[in-house]
Amino acid sequence: MNTHAHDSIRAVQWTGTHLRLLDQRRLPHESVYLDLDTAPETAVAIRDMVVRGAPAIGVTAAYGVVLSARHAWTRDPAHWRDAMQADLDTLAASRPTAVNLFWALDHMRRLMDRLPDGVDPTAELLLEAERIHHDDIEGNRRMGELGAALIEPGKAVLTHCNTGSLATGGYGTALGVIRSAYAKGLIPHVFADETRPWLQGSRLTAWELVQDRIPVSLLCEGAAASLMREGRISWVIVGADRIAANGDAANKIGTYGLAILARHHGVRFMVVAPTTTIDMEAADGSAIPIEQRGTEEVLELAGKRVAADGAGAWNPAFDVTPAELIDAIVTEKGVVAQPDQENMALLMGAKT
Ligand SMILES: CSC[C@H]1O[C@H](OP(=O)(O)O)[C@H](O)[C@@H]1O
Numbered sequence: 001m002n003t004h005a006h007d008s009i010r011a012v013q014w015t016g017t018h019l020r021l022l023d024q025r026r027l028p029h030e031s032v033y034l035d036l037d038t039a040p041e042t043a044v045a046i047r048d049m050v051v052r053g054a055p056a057i058g059v060t061a062a063y064g065v066v067l068s069a070r071h072a073w074t075r076d077p078a079h080w081r082d083a084m085q086a087d088l089d090t091l092a093a094s095r096p097t098a099v100n101l102f103w104a105l106d107h108m109r110r111l112m113d114r115l116p117d118g119v120d121p122t123a124e125l126l127l128e129a130e131r132i133h134h135d136d137i138e139g140n141r142r143m144g145e146l147g148a149a150l151i152e153p154g155k156a157v158l159t160h161c162n163t164g165s166l167a168t169g170g171y172g173t174a175l176g177v178i179r180s181a182y183a184k185g186l187i188p189h190v191f192a193d194e195t196r197p198w199l200q201g202s203r204l205t206a207w208e209l210v211q212d213r214i215p216v217s218l219l220c221e222g223a224a225a226s227l228m229r230e231g232r233i234s235w236v237i238v239g240a241d242r243i244a245a246n247g248d249a250a251n252k253i254g255t256y257g258l259a260i261l262a263r264h265h266g267v268r269f270m271v272v273a274p275t276t277t278i279d280m281e282a283a284d285g286s287a288i289p290i291e292q293r294g295t296e297e298v299l300e301l302a303g304k305r306v307a308a309d310g311a312g313a314w315n316p317a318f319d320v321t322p323a324e325l326i327d328a329i330v331t332e333k334g335v336v337a338q339p340d341q342e343n344m345a346l347l348m349g350a351k352t
Contacts, residue, residue: 009165009208011056012063014130019063021051024166028207039068039087046094046101049198053167054241054277055136058100062129064091065108066122073120080121081112096289097250097318099242099279104132136169139274139332140176147177147237147272147330148184155234156189157181158224161252162204163239163272173272174237175208177330182214187234190216191227195252197297197315221254228265236262240273245350247323247339248285249273253316259325268327275331280350285320293317 013020018035019042026032034050036042042064045051051060068087072080092105111128115121151157157178161167164175172179181187190209195201202218209216219227227233236258240249249255249271262269282288298313299305307313329336329344336343 009211010170011051011053011166012059012133012169014063014066014126014133019060019067021045021060022166023050024052024204025050027166028203036064037067038071039064039084040090042067043090043094046091052198052200053162054098054100054239055140055168055173055274056166057095057098058104058276059129059133059136059169061091061094061101061104062108062132065105065112066126066129069112069120069122069125073122077118077120084112095291097241097291098277099282100274100276103276107132133169136274136276137171140168140171140173141180142332143173143272143274143330144171144176144180146332146335147174147270147328148181148186150268150270150328150330150335151177151181151186151235153186155187156191156232157187157235157237158191158193158227158233158258158267159205159236160193160201160221160238160255160258161195162200162208164205164208166204166208167200167239172208173239173274174270175205177237177270177272178209179212179214182212188215190214191233192216192218193221193224193254193258194218195254196221200252221257224258225261225265228261228267231265233265233267235268235270237270237272240271240277241318242282242288243271243273243278243329243344244282244284244288245278245280245344246284246341247326247329247336247344248288249321249323249326249329250285250288250290250318251321253319256319256321256325259321263325269321269325270328270330271321271326272330275333275348278331278344278348280345280348285322288318288320290319291317 072083164172
């Protein structure tokens with residue numbers, strides 16, 4: 001059977017005893033796996049982008065809680081919850097924007113509160129982490145179908161950053177829609193922004209699509225305007241790291257500019273994200289914390305300085321696209337067209 005690469009690419013795995021992460025800093029030329037045994041190691045791996053991508057960060061954090069529980073039970077079985085608090089705080093401090101991280105930690109914390117004292121919690125917490133992982137992949141496949149149903153056949157699509165198996169539990173969000181649309185013959189080609197400064201597009205998205213034998217052309221972000229002006233794109237399809245209650249969406253830096261270009265050129269704009277990415281506590285995009293990363297990511301390339309000595313850098317990792325520039329938000333619970341506070345609340349079953 002011709003299994004696709006996405007069935008085999010797993011950024012995050014549980015080996016039976018350890019959390020195993022594919023080191024995405026080394027891709028596409030080296031596939032190196034790291035086996036982690038503690039929550040602090042897991043937090044460093046998230047901070048340093050060994051693993052990245054909002055849903056993948058959430059799944060990883062859930063396994064980090066399992067590692068913390070195993071050590072806490074060994075160290076102080078009578079007070080295992082208290083013994084885990086420092087680890088949970090360390091995981092929460094690893095990266096600020098992807099709300100999936102905090103959703104996963106809150107979800108695991110609520111389970112911890114329900115578990116009995118005097119019993120090793122590790123096995124129950126592991127079952128829940130594996131359930132989070134499984135549900136993410138199932139949700140991605142559903143979003144793939146829902147998003148593909150919005151795409152008319154014929155034209156290429158443009159995507160930004162990496163939103164595939166490497167950014168999730170598997171299959172992908174925006175790249176999952178692209179995989180499903182390609183499988184249905186709806187899109188002939190994918191254009192992918194290289195996505196400076198971390199190059200998730202040229203290093204990760206291109207790597208995933210080449211393995212799936214889906215035709216992909218990389219472009220510098222600056223070329224996106226001309227590509228849209230030539231009328232070659234039907235949709236811009238991106239992921240998200242946090243979506244506010246009114247539909248404003250935080251995503252990789254450069255997404256906001258794409259949304260403005262898309263609206264100017266009559267190209268539709270799709271955000272694909274599981275509901276674990278929606279933060280109903282954030283009224284609008286101004287409430288979303290934007291991670292500022294080190295200047296060396298802009299000043300250097302592959303660890304070698306390319307910028308003029310003496311130059312500084314500004315390196316926000318994300319920006320916010322206002323809801324009015326988004327034509328559709330695709331989630332595993334359904335599609336919200338022209339998102340606003342009211343239809344987002346309906347999607348989330350919140351009281352309006
Ligand atoms: C499937 S959402 C992935 C999301 O995360 C990326 O950011 P980073 O690589 O810094 O974790 C980017 O915003 C993607 O859209």
